[in-house]
Amino acid sequence: MTFTYRDTREFIPVDADKGLDRLTGKLVQADTDAPAGYTRLPKCKFCKNYMEEAANIGVCGASAMDPKFMAYGDMIAVTCESYAD
Amino acid sequence: MTRNRTFKQVLADAGIAMDFEAGGHAPEVVMDREVKPEPHPRSARLKELFLQTLSSANNEFPYWYTREYMAHDSEIPVVRRARALKAAFSHLTPVIYPGEKLVMHKAHYFRGSFPMPWLSEGFYVAKEDELFQDALKRGSTSADEHSKFGLGGGNVVRSFNRIVSIAGKFGMRQEEIPALLKLSKMWVGKSVDDIGHRYEQMCPDYDTKEKCMRNIVCMFDSGYTLPQGREVINYYYPLEYGFDGLIEMARERIASVAGNADGDGMVGMNRLYNYEAVVLVIEGIQAWITNYAKEARRLEAIERDAAQRKEYGDIAQCLEWIAHNPPRTFYEAFQMIETIHLGVLNEDAISGMSPGRIGQVLYPYFEQDIAAGRITEDEVLELLELDRVVKTSIDCFASCGVVGGVLSGNTFNTVSVGGLDAKGQSAANRLEYLILQAGMNNPMPQSTIALLYDEKLPEDFLLLASKVIKTGAGYPAFMNNEIGIKFMMSQYAHEGMTPQEATAWAIGGCLESSPCCWLPLHLNGKEYLIPGGAGQPTSVGIHFMSLPKILELTIFNGQDQRTMEQVVPPHDSPLATYEDLWAAFKSYWEIMCRAVEKANNIQHDVWRKNNMAVLNSLLKPDCLSRGHLINELGYRYNATFNVESAGTITMVNSLAALKKVVYDDRQATLDEVKAAIVDNFGFKDAHEINSFSIADQQKRDSDDRKWDKLHFRLLQAPKYGNDDPYADDILREWEEYFCEDCKNYTSLYAHPMYPCQISVSTHGAMGSACRATPDGRLSGTTFADASLSAYPGTDRNGPFALMNSATVWDHSNSQNSQLNIKIHPSAIRGHEGGRKLLDLTRAYMRKGGFHVQYNVVDTKMLREAQARPEEFRDLMVRVAGFTQYWVEIGKSVQDELIARTEYEGI
Numbered sequence: 001m002t003f004t005y006r007d008t009r010e011f012i013p014v015d016a017d018k019g020l021d022r023l024t025g026k027l028v029q030a031d032t033d034a035p036a037g038y039t040r041l042p043k044c045k046f047c048k049n050y051m052e053e054a055a056n057i058g059v060c061g062a063s064a065m066d067p068k069f070m071a072y073g074d075m076i077a078v079t080c081e082s083y084a085d
Numbered sequence: 086m087t088r089n090r091t092f093k094q095v096l097a098d099a100g101i102a103m104d105f106e107a108g109g110h111a112p113e114v115v116m117d118r119e120v121k122p123e124p125h126p127r128s129a130r131l132k133e134l135f136l137q138t139l140s141s142a143n144n145e146f147p148y149w150y151t152r153e154y155m156a157h158d159s160e161i162p163v164v165r166r167a168r169a170l171k172a173a174f175s176h177l178t179p180v181i182y183p184g185e186k187l188v189m190h191k192a193h194y195f196r197g198s199f200p201m202p203w204l205s206e207g208f209y210v211a212k213e214d215e216l217f218q219d220a221l222k223r224g225s226t227s228a229d230e231h232s233k234f235g236l237g238g239g240n241v242v243r244s245f246n247r248i249v250s251i252a253g254k255f256g257m258r259q260e261e262i263p264a265l266l267k268l269s270k271m272w273v274g275k276s277v278d279d280i281g282h283r284y285e286q287m288c289p290d291y292d293t294k295e296k297c298m299r300n301i302v303c304m305f306d307s308g309y310t311l312p313q314g315r316e317v318i319n320y321y322y323p324l325e326y327g328f329d330g331l332i333e334m335a336r337e338r339i340a341s342v343a344g345n346a347d348g349d350g351m352v353g354m355n356r357l358y359n360y361e362a363v364v365l366v367i368e369g370i371q372a373w374i375t376n377y378a379k380e381a382r383r384l385e386a387i388e389r390d391a392a393q394r395k396e397y398g399d400i401a402q403c404l405e406w407i408a409h410n411p412p413r414t415f416y417e418a419f420q421m422i423e424t425i426h427l428g429v430l431n432e433d434a435i436s437g438m439s440p441g442r443i444g445q446v447l448y449p450y451f452e453q454d455i456a457a458g459r460i461t462e463d464e465v466l467e468l469l470e471l472d473r474v475v476k477t478s479i480d481c482f483a484s485c486g487v488v489g490g491v492l493s494g495n496t497f498n499t500v501s502v503g504g505l506d507a508k509g510q511s512a513a514n515r516l517e518y519l520i521l522q523a524g525m526n527n528p529m530p531q532s533t534i535a536l537l538y539d540e541k542l543p544e545d546f547l548l549l550a551s552k553v554i555k556t557g558a559g560y561p562a563f564m565n566n567e568i569g570i571k572f573m574m575s576q577y578a579h580e581g582m583t584p585q586e587a588t589a590w591a592i593g594g595c596l597e598s599s600p601c602c603w604l605p606l607h608l609n610g611k612e613y614l615i616p617g618g619a620g621q622p623t624s625v626g627i628h629f630m631s632l633p634k635i636l637e638l639t640i641f642n643g644q645d646q647r648t649m650e651q652v653v654p655p656h657d658s659p660l661a662t663y664e665d666l667w668a669a670f671k672s673y674w675e676i677m678c679r680a681v682e683k684a685n686n687i688q689h690d691v692w693r694k695n696n697m698a699v700l701n702s703l704l705k706p707d708c709l710s711r712g713h714l715i716n717e718l719g720y721r722y723n724a725t726f727n728v729e730s731a732g733t734i735t736m737v738n739s740l741a742a743l744k745k746v747v748y749d750d751r752q753a754t755l756d757e758v759k760a761a762i763v764d765n766f767g768f769k770d771a772h773e774i775n776s777f778s779i780a781d782q783q784k785r786d787s788d789d790r791k792w793d794k795l796h797f798r799l800l801q802a803p804k805y806g807n808d809d810p811y812a813d814d815i816l817r818e819w820e821e822y823f824c825e826d827c828k829n830y831t832s833l834y835a836h837p838m839y840p841c842q843i844s845v846s847t848h849g850a851m852g853s854a855c856r857a858t859p860d861g862r863l864s865g866t867t868f869a870d871a872s873l874s875a876y877p878g879t880d881r882n883g884p885f886a887l888m889n890s891a892t893v894w895d896h897s898n899s900q901n902s903q904l905n906i907k908i909h910p911s912a913i914r915g916h917e918g919g920r921k922l923l924d925l926t927r928a929y930m931r932k933g934g935f936h937v938q939y940n941v942v943d944t945k946m947l948r949e950a951q952a953r954p955e956e957f958r959d960l961m962v963r964v965a966g967f968t969q970y971w972v973e974i975g976k977s978v979q980d981e982l983i984a985r986t987e988y989e990g991i
């Protein structure tokens with residue numbers, strides 16, 4: 001399975017448009033495909049708690065608030081305690 | 086033939102030479118700077134990465150901040166804010182770039198930042214459609230769009246690929262735009278901007294204040310754009326006690342103050358909540374550091390290169406230690422102050438949080454590590470070079486007008502060197518030599534270096550500084566230590582400052598003298614007194630009043646000639662004498678300052694109620710011991726709010742021209758001058774030709790030259806910068822009045838204000854909104870730079886005459902003054918050239934000048950850089966009080982720099 005670079009663990013974000021491939025050390029475009037075998041980066045859009053309501057926006061099912069607080073799919077979730085793969 | 090005749094040609098036809106050179110002629114060929122940088126390979130690689138990096142923003146911090154804040158709407162405000170900060174810090178994604186030794190970033194980009202809608206959300210909400218459309222449009226990646234990459238340096242000047250440009254500066258992923266808008270809407274009616282706006286409208290002179298803003302008489306509302314900054318941070322407490330120690334201290338204090346007013350029925354009880362907030366925020370910082378440590382361990386585990394693997398391990402070990410304990414080594418201490426610095430900058434929209442005298446702060450660790458052989462000077466030098474990459478990567482996400490128009494994207498993380506130690510002796514130490522050396526090896530805009538000049542400083546230290554200037558980096562700037570100390574005592578003695586404490590002062594922001602103090606740091610049984618900030622921000626108060634615009638309003642009876650709006654009530658004086666003119670000018674100045682003062686006090690008051698600094702506060706003496714944060718006057722020095730002027734020399738030259746031509750020599754009437762101004766002396770507006778330099782302005786095709794004679798007279802009237810008392814007396818009279826008048830305005834903390842005289846980049850933005858002025862300057866062109874730089878082409882008698890003009894008033898009555906001089910590289914070549922530069926500087930300091938700095942650059946190179954920016958990505962120049970990449974400053978300021986008089990010999 002392949003992912004776009006910016007959805008992988010091996011991608012080091014330099015700016016909104018590009019980053020470094022940690023394995024090759026090369027600058028790569030964030031939106032291009034990463035080589036096969038690169039690992040998926042935890043993001044809200046990959047989390048079971050994420051419920052998308054419109055493009056790139058939804059709610060976080062793990063939120064204790066009523067109504068549940070918003071979430072956006074593209075947010076990196078490596079620090080989220082409730083991330084569920 | 087009048088077609089496209091430039092201002093320069095018009096003058097030449099009249100027999101007036103205005104070649105913008107003084108003291109000789111520059112060589113024909115473009116001459117580069119003499120001293121070339123030689124960074125360590127690691128610094129060079131990371132700098133290279135920086136140069137390819139775009140300013141990028143995301144929503145991670147605002148997301149977690151807002152989520153937590155909204156979940157606690159009945160909590161005590163300071164605790165609610167602390168909870169939100171803790172959540173935000175704890176969730177920042179850690180990113181470590183290969184080769185980094187000093188790690189951590191504001192956000193998960195190399196040059197990352199984020200919006201703070203709790204300060205002001207209006208911009209995003211108002212731009213909702215535009216941002217949405219831009220986000221929707223962005224679908225495909227085209228190579229063509231990519232080729233525009235370099236334009237504007239790291240600024241995302243327009244949207245491309247899937248990147249949406251925000252305010253022409255920051256790039257945000259299209260996928261994040263819906264979240265930005267949704268988060269922003271949650272703050273409608275709750276942000277400092279919105280709440281402040283509700284209350285400031287209750288001021289009777291609110292209307293005047295709004296007109297001041299609309300017509301760019303005043304440049305920005307500091308309460309919600311940049312509530313903090315232009316101050317010196319204090320790293321002492323975490324260095325001395327460690328974060329665990331600080332939590333323990335706060336918990337002990339909670340036990341002693343809970344339920345106890347201690348004689349203060351007003352805010353005594355608040356100490357409990359304040360200490361609770363302190364604990365929460367420190368826990369957030371610890372989690373942030375620990376997340377980075379975990380990331381370093383993860384990388385250590387997967388890295389194949391042995392040397393890099395060891396470095397990740399070292400980074401992890403350092404972070405795991407400093408998350409809880411006081412640092413033991415130079416490296417740990419450096420990483421700790423780096424972390425604290427970034428943490429404070431994430432707490433609020435801040436520009437000008439200066440590290441201060443880090444050569445003193447880090448010296449204990451340096452001295453002991455060097456003695457024990459734990460580190461070499463070369464390793465220290467490398468870390469200092471890397472620090473320059475970290476500091477230059479700091480972006481401040483504030484409104485476009487502020488970041489572009491005022492700051493030119495600069496963040497003013499100024500480091501101060503030199504000055505005196507707590508015993509009154511030269512403070513220059515071996516580490517400070519290395520700081521200067523690092524500035525030369527790895528010239529980058531941050532940290533800009535301020536040298537606190539004192540007669541006691543060693544000659545070789547000053548000569549090294551002179552050599553650094555020759556790189557053209559625009560630093561170190563020389564600040565007069567004696568004048569700085571005098572100002573400290575005059576402004577802060579009433580808050581308890583002693584002469585000894587005054588010697589701890591340093592520069593906060595670009596050249597804002599800031600109150601500091603000495604505190605005892607203990608390391609391995611030895612005590613060192615280290616300096617650190619002890620005062621509130623100085624970026625606050627009545628900020629950037631355009632003096633030429635106020636003069637325009639004065640001669641046009643209160644009406645702005647660009648918008649035709651009546652900004653202030655008509656004075657209805659015929660201005661029959663110069664004294665009438667001067668009196669009317671002062672009355673308008675006072676009306677507008679008063680209106681801005683009140684509105685600003687309300688904005689800051691709203692800020693302190695809901696958005697107070699917790700992290701910055703706990704670092705500053707004496708918040709931890711007193712239990713009060715910034716909002717309850719917990720800082721040792723609180724009289725920091727000031728009145729900031731812009732366009733001083735353009736105003737002085739204009740008054741001199743009116744005095745000479747209209748009132749003394751009666752060569753023209755005031756009405757004739759006004760008519761010529763309205764007609765821009767027959768020239769096109771600067772915006773029409775898209776050049777903001779006086780030299781490039783073009784006559785209108787239809788011009789019948791009827792204003793030429795009057796224009797020449799006004800241009801040839803006495804000008805500041807030539808040691809001519811006619812003009813210089815006007816400067817002195819203004820300064821004497823201004824320095825006294827500021828005391829009539831008070832901050833929300835009930836302290837009198839004082840003058841601050843730096844232009845930053847406002848001379849470009851404010852000049853662009855100002856019609857022609859009576860000194861002959863044309864409509865829309867940039868004002869004279871700084872507060873004491875001469876107007877381009879008008880200083881004809883050499884640098885010593887300029888310095889005589891600049892020192893006709895007592896600089897210690899003001900927080901600062903600012904003089905920038907452009908010198909051709911050939912004028913200061915070789916050892917002898919360096920010495921001449923030092924002699925010139927010393928002469929100015931001895932005359933009582935507060936600040937001088939030099940742009941060592943060939944004007945021809947600047948012209949080439951303007952024509953082919955892609956070839957000059959790392960060209961740096963000095964603007965007002967800071968250094969910036971040429972390609973990242975606005976055109977109006979570039980044009981002024983090109984036009985500024987170039988000294989070919991000194």
Ligand code: SF4
Pocket residue numbers: 043044047048049050051059060061062063071077080081082083084
């Ligand atoms: S915030 Fe955390 S729990 Fe909620 S959707 Fe995102 S990753 Fe999942």
